[in-house]
Amino acid sequence: xxxxxxxxxxxxxxxxxxxxxxxxxxxxxxxxxxxxxxxxxxxxxxxxxxxxxxxxxxxxxxxxxxxxxxxxxxxxxxxxxxxxxxxxxxxxxxxxxxxxxxxxxxxxxxxxxxxxxxxxxxxxxxxxxxxxxxxxxxxxxxxxxxxxxxxxxxxxxxxxxxxxxxxxxxxxxxxxxxxxxxxxxxxxxxxxxxxxxxxxxxxxxxxxxxxxxxxxxxxxxxxxxxxxxxxxxxxxxxxxxxxxxxxxxxxxxxxxxxxxxxxxxxxxxxxxxxxxxxxxxxxxxxxxxxxxxxxxxxxxxxxxxxxxxxxxxxxxxxxxxxxxxxxxxxxxxxxxxxxxxxxxxxxxxxxxxxxxxxxxxxxxxxxxxxxxxxxxxxxxxxxxxxxx
Amino acid sequence: xxxxxxxxxxxxxxxxxxxxxxxxxxxxxxxxxxxxxxxxxxxxxxxxxxxxxxxxxxxxxxxxxxxxxxxxxxxxxxxxxxxxxxxxxxxxxxxxxxxxxxxxxxxxxxxxxxxxxxxxxxxxxxxxxxxxxxxxxxxxxxxxxxxxxxxxxxxxxxxxxxxxxxxxxxxxxxxxxxxxxxxxxxxxxxxxxxxxxxxxxxxxxxxxxxxxxxxxxxxxxxxxxxxxxxxxxxxxxxxxxxxxxxxxxxxxxxxxxxxxxxxxxxxxxxxxxxxxxxxxxxxxxxxxxxxxxxxxxxxxxxxxxxxxxxxxxxxxxxxxxxxxxxxxxxxxxxxxxxxxxxxxxxxxxxxxxxxxxxxxxxxxxxxxxxxxxxxxxxxxxxxxxxxxxxxxxxx
Numbered sequence: 001x002x003x004x005x006x007x008x009x010x011x012x013x014x015x016x017x018x019x020x021x022x023x024x025x026x027x028x029x030x031x032x033x034x035x036x037x038x039x040x041x042x043x044x045x046x047x048x049x050x051x052x053x054x055x056x057x058x059x060x061x062x063x064x065x066x067x068x069x070x071x072x073x074x075x076x077x078x079x080x081x082x083x084x085x086x087x088x089x090x091x092x093x094x095x096x097x098x099x100x101x102x103x104x105x106x107x108x109x110x111x112x113x114x115x116x117x118x119x120x121x122x123x124x125x126x127x128x129x130x131x132x133x134x135x136x137x138x139x140x141x142x143x144x145x146x147x148x149x150x151x152x153x154x155x156x157x158x159x160x161x162x163x164x165x166x167x168x169x170x171x172x173x174x175x176x177x178x179x180x181x182x183x184x185x186x187x188x189x190x191x192x193x194x195x196x197x198x199x200x201x202x203x204x205x206x207x208x209x210x211x212x213x214x215x216x217x218x219x220x221x222x223x224x225x226x227x228x229x230x231x232x233x234x235x236x237x238x239x240x241x242x243x244x245x246x247x248x249x250x251x252x253x254x255x256x257x258x259x260x261x262x263x264x265x266x267x268x269x270x271x272x273x274x275x276x277x278x279x280x281x282x283x284x285x286x287x288x289x290x291x292x293x294x295x296x297x298x299x300x301x302x303x304x305x306x307x308x309x310x311x312x313x314x315x316x317x318x319x320x321x322x323x324x325x326x327x328x329x330x331x332x333x334x335x336x337x338x339x340x341x342x343x344x345x346x347x348x349x350x351x352x353x354x355x356x357x358x359x360x361x362x363x364x365x366x367x368x369x370x371x372x373x374x375x376x377x378x379x380x381x382x383x384x385x386x387x388x
Numbered sequence: 389x390x391x392x393x394x395x396x397x398x399x400x401x402x403x404x405x406x407x408x409x410x411x412x413x414x415x416x417x418x419x420x421x422x423x424x425x426x427x428x429x430x431x432x433x434x435x436x437x438x439x440x441x442x443x444x445x446x447x448x449x450x451x452x453x454x455x456x457x458x459x460x461x462x463x464x465x466x467x468x469x470x471x472x473x474x475x476x477x478x479x480x481x482x483x484x485x486x487x488x489x490x491x492x493x494x495x496x497x498x499x500x501x502x503x504x505x506x507x508x509x510x511x512x513x514x515x516x517x518x519x520x521x522x523x524x525x526x527x528x529x530x531x532x533x534x535x536x537x538x539x540x541x542x543x544x545x546x547x548x549x550x551x552x553x554x555x556x557x558x559x560x561x562x563x564x565x566x567x568x569x570x571x572x573x574x575x576x577x578x579x580x581x582x583x584x585x586x587x588x589x590x591x592x593x594x595x596x597x598x599x600x601x602x603x604x605x606x607x608x609x610x611x612x613x614x615x616x617x618x619x620x621x622x623x624x625x626x627x628x629x630x631x632x633x634x635x636x637x638x639x640x641x642x643x644x645x646x647x648x649x650x651x652x653x654x655x656x657x658x659x660x661x662x663x664x665x666x667x668x669x670x671x672x673x674x675x676x677x678x679x680x681x682x683x684x685x686x687x688x689x690x691x692x693x694x695x696x697x698x699x700x701x702x703x704x705x706x707x708x709x710x711x712x713x714x715x716x717x718x719x720x721x722x723x724x725x726x727x728x729x730x731x732x733x734x735x736x737x738x739x740x741x742x743x744x745x746x747x748x749x750x751x752x753x754x755x756x757x758x759x760x761x762x763x764x765x766x767x768x769x770x771x772x773x774x775x776x777x778x779x780x781x782x783x
Contacts, residue, residue, distance in 0.1 A: 017676050017765065025669035028662055060557065067460055068487070068555045104458040104634075112640075112647035115458050168457045170630065201461075202630070204597070233557075249493075257656075264428045265663055271421040272670035275414050279677045332655075335648035340460070342648065 001296055003304035011280065011308055012315075022276040023316035026364055029262065029269040030320025034357045035327055036258025038347035040251055042332075046345040047247045050184035051239030054086075054216050055128055058209040058226070058234045065246060065339045066100040067117075071234055072205045073097075078231060079209050084222040086214040088127070094212035096125035099198045101207075102341050103168050103190070105157045107333075114333075115341040116153055117189045120197030128210055132186055137162045137177030140192055145200075147192040148177040152344035156333055160190075169200035185243060188333070188344045210239065249337050266364050269316075273368025277309050281376045288376050289384030302377035309369020310362055317361025324357075325349050404705040408713075411678065415710065418674045422714020422758070423721065425667035426751050430722040431729070432660035433747040439646055439653050441740035445574045446638035449612045450510065451619055453605040454641075456632040459485075462601035463631045470625055471605055476618040478610045481506040484584055484603035488551035488560065490541075496737070497537055499551065501584040508532070508581075510608050513571040520545070520566035528586050530565035534577030538567045540736050549580075556587050576739040607635070664754045671762040675707050679766035686770045687778020696771035703770050707763035708756070715755030719748055 012019045051057075058079055059069035076097045079085070086094040099120040104113030119125075123142055126132065140146035149160045165172040173192060181187040194206075213219060219238060226232045237245070281288070288301060324347075333344040408415055453471065455461035465482070472480045486499040504525050508514060516532070524530040533543060543549065547564045562582050570577045584602075591599040609618050619635040626633045636644075646653065679686075686699045722743055730741035 018673055021669045021673035021676065025666045025673070028666045028669070032659060032662055062552060062554055062557050064493075064554055102458040102460045104456075107647075110647055110650070112644045113458070114648045115460075170628070170632075261428075261432075261659060261663075264424060265666055267424050268421045268663065268666050268670060271417045271424075272666075272673060275417050275670065275674055275677070278413060278417075283681070332651045334651035335645075 001300060003291065003296055003300050005307070008304055008308045008311060011284075012312060015280075018276055018279075019312065019315075022272050023312055023319060025272040026269045026313050026316030026361060027320035027323070029265045029364065030317045030357055030361045031324050032265055033258070033262040033360055034321055034324035034349075034353060035347065036254060036262065037353045037356060038324060038327060038349055039332065039345075040254050040258070041350055041353060042346045042348040043247055043251055043254065043343075044244070045348050046183060046185055046187075046343070047243040048240055049131070049182060050186060050243040051241070052129075052131075053238060053240050054213045055239035056211050056213060056219060056222060056236045057239050057242040058211070058236045059207070061233050061235045066098075066208045067102060067340060069207050070205045071097070071207065071209050075232060075234055076206055076209045078229065079211060079226070079234070082211075082222060082225055084214055084218040084225065086212040092124070094124060094128065096121055096128050096210045097194065097206045098122075098125060098210065099194050099201070099203060099207050101197065101201055103166070105153070105160070105166075107156055108158050114157075114335070116157070117339070117341045118147075118197065119189050119191050120194035121191060122194050125194070125210070128212055129181075129186065131182035131184060133180050133182070134177050135180045137175075139179075140176055142193050143196065144193060145171055145173050145196055146176045147173045147190055148179050149175055150187040150189045150191070151178060151180045152187040152331060152333060153190060153342075154178045155331075156344070166190075169197075171200050183346070185246075185343060188342050209234075211236075246339050247336060247343070250334075250343070253337075262360070266360075270364050270368040273309055273312060273365060274372060276312065277305065277369045277372035278375070280308065281305065281372045284376075285379065285384045285387040288379055289381050289387070292379070292381045293385065298377040302373050305373030305376045306366065306369050309373065310365040313361045313365025313368070314358070316364075317358050320361070321354065321357050400701075400705070404702060404709055407678075407682075407702070407706050408709050411681075414674060414677070418671055418710060419714040419717070421667055421670045422711060422755070423718040425663050426715045426718030426755060427722050427725060428663045429660050429754060430719065430743060430747050430751050431726060432656055432663070433750060434726055434741060434743050435738075436653055436656055436660075437744055437747070438738040438741050439649070440643075441574070441576060441738070443639050443642040443646065445513075445576050445740075446642055447513075448615070448637070448639070449609055450638045451607040451609065451615060451622075451635050452638055452641040453607060453622055453633050453635040454603070456623075456634040459603070461631065462603055463605070463626075463633065465600040465602050467602065467626065467631075467633070468605065471607060471622055474618065474621050474625060476609050476611060476614055476621070477607055479506060479510055479608040481510050481606045482584065482602045482604065483507065483581075483606060484587070484601075485555070486551075486553065486582075486587070487555050488553045490549065490551050495541075497540075497578055497580055499580040499582070501587050502581050504530075504583045504585065507606070510606060513575045514568040514577075515571055516566045516568040524565035524583075527563060527565055528583055528589075529561060529563055531562035531580060531582040532566045532568060533564055533580050535567055535569045536577045536736075537580060538564070540578075540733075543567070556591070558590070560587075573742060574740065578736075578739050606638075664758065668758045668761055671707065671711060671758055672765070674710070675703065675762045675766045678706065679703055679770050683770065683773055683778045687773055687775045690773070691775050691779070699773075700767040700771040703767040704760070704763040707767075708759035711755045711759035711762070715751060715758075718755075719751050722748075722751070 063069035080093045080095045101118050102115040103118050105116050106113050140148050154160055162175050165174050327347040331344050331346045333342050336343040455463050468480050481503040484501040486501055488499055524532050543564055545564050549562045551560045588599055609615050622635045623633050726743045729735040735741055
């Protein structure tokens with residue numbers, strides 16, 4: 001015979017302050033736990049959204065980022081001539097030879113500069129990134145000292161409004177528009193004309209070369225062709241993987257820090273749950289005896305108290321999750337250690353995270369409530385009835 | 389009347405102490421929770437401090453000059469002589485971030501190609517014997533490493549360390565010629581230095597366009613009081629040139645890195661206070677339950693003539709004693725745990741990991757606040773309880 005659920009529920013309801021405090025403690029832990037998962041999911045979404053599967057990024061061997069890399073004009077032309085590279089209707093190879101530098105801009109409310117990726121790209125570069133859309137103003141004109149600003153840079157940095165100019169490399173660069181990269185890493189970049197930027201920075205080689213594959217499956221063939229040619233000291237990676245690798249260190253950092261914190265914090269919350277449940281058992285000793293005398297079996301008592309603890313943690317878990325979901329309006333902009341530049345990303349709540357978080361809170365409730373519930377179920381009828 | 393009052397105080401404390409340990413299981417669980425939370429708070433604050441280690445280790449008499457566009461752009465090496473000629477500049481050295489990989493990326497440590505003639509003269513906080521320094525200067529492939537780094541990988545003087553270049557392609561081999569200790573605890577000894585000439589000679593042969601380029605200039609000034617003016621004078625020297633410069637104090641330069649990852653620092657700070665809130669809820673719960681169980685007792689005390697203030701003081705005293713015991717153990721445990729972490733492989737990523745006295749003070753303040761807040765509602769309720777209701781109350 002099972003103890004009715006309403007008995008469990010009402011026990012929590014009568015001790016509102018205790019229930020609220022215990023669930024509140026658990027809710028805070030769940031909040032931290034969910035926030036970390038959401039941040040990591042947001043980072044991954046940003047990086048995966050940046051690359052497209054059919055694009056391949058070529059950078060110099062041993063270089064890990066575009067900033068460290070150099071691709072000579074000769075190498076870029078050789079890549080362009082490979083048969084695996086897609087051609088558009090005019091027969092032009094779908095190749096974007098790009099120059100990437102870091103410039104220092106000042107965040108609003110700070111007095112120190114932060115590194116911003118500034119990408120010089122030819123018109124084909126825009127074709128290869130269809131997710132990038134101009135939101136205000138217009139695109140830069142090829143062959144001019146004009147630049148367009150990514151959404152996050154526009155929102156967080158000073159001096160980048162349309163009509164303003166940035167001064168670097170002995171030139172003034174006029175801001176003519178802002179673009180939305182569809183929540184990708186491009187939102188944290190500044191774009192301009194490749195040849196103009198290279199001239200200004202006195203560069204002779206490109207940083208990277210991005211190509212569209214003619215056939216999605218021809219990546220291996222392309223890699224092989226590049227590996228076979230001694231003049232190539234470059235390496236290709238699918239764009240999606242390339243960007244995922246760029247944020248691996250940051251992602252690992254977030255998840256390790258988050259996991260360690262969640263585990264330590266959950267100890268505190270589990271202790272809180274145990275205290276509450278032990279006290280519930282202690283004050284209800286006579287009740288437990290009565291229940292037993294009425295014919296409820298030991299497992300039913302165990303189940304009743306465990307359910308109470310699980311319900312408590314579920315309330316905390318849901319509360320924590322609700323508050324964590326508000327984080328989705330926030331965007332975090334921080335230094336990506338690998339690319340040494342600012343990267344903005346948000347919190348993303350996925351169904352998987354909801355399930356993980358609720359399971360996490362139920363585990364806290366189970367661990368915290370098991371011993372007290374066990375104690376309740378082991379009580380002898382006579383002793384507990386006498387305790388009143 | 390004085391002695392009598394003092395006796396009451398002693399009894400009062402005794403009563404509180406007895407009360408704390410009346411429900412042994414609950415009190416011990418609460419104390420364990422407090423220990424974990426206060427320790428976690430202290431360790432998180434120390435992580436934040438570690439972020440600022442570079443800035444704290446900087447000297448007030450040194451400046452750093454970099455390319456104004458951003459750190460990844462170099463400056464021509466001839467800038468050195470022009471900087472040296474600026475009035476107020478005592479010495480100039482240069483360094484270049486190498487960013488290589490030792491065996492695999494997770495073994496990250498900072499490597500700098502430096503001006504071997506002048507660099508270490510400018511950094512007296514790196515302690516090594518003159519013989520070792522001389523041996524380094526004489527070996528083009530020589531390297532100077534910090535004690536912490538040498539201990540981490542078990543390196544000795546004479547060992548050969550292979551490093552794969554990412555910015556400077558190729559497999560580089562260095563021979564350790566000196567291992568330096570820090571002058572005091574703020575000195576960071578996790579760096580790897582070698583001769584800038586070594587990479588420059590290679591670049592001259594392979595990539596002549598990239599040769600004779602400098603990442604940053606390190607400048608020592610004669611008068612730290614005039615450092616801002618000297619910095620301006622240096623930057624004025626290169627105004628409207630191909631590589632305009634930005635000169636700032638070493639501290640400001642280091643804080644620039646912190647500012648770039650400020651979001652992470654803020655997040656860790658916020659989270660460290662979240663743990664205090666969690667434990668606040670736990671202790672408040674303990675106190676609420678305790679006070680509820682003892683309502684009849686408090687009513688009895690009031691019936692005997694004790695004031696509501698006395699009853700409230702009992703509740704506050706109990707909460708504060710509970711939080712002080714927990715925090716005391718937590719603070720005592722923070723130090724060994726922090727040093728254990730600092731010496732573990734995971735702790736090696738931090739240049740310095742030491743619990744500061746400010747952190748300990750903040751831990752104490754947190755314990756005080758937790759105790760006071762936890763007693764707020766129960767204390768108020770107990771003080772206000774009507775004697776009749778309290779005596780009738782069954783916990």
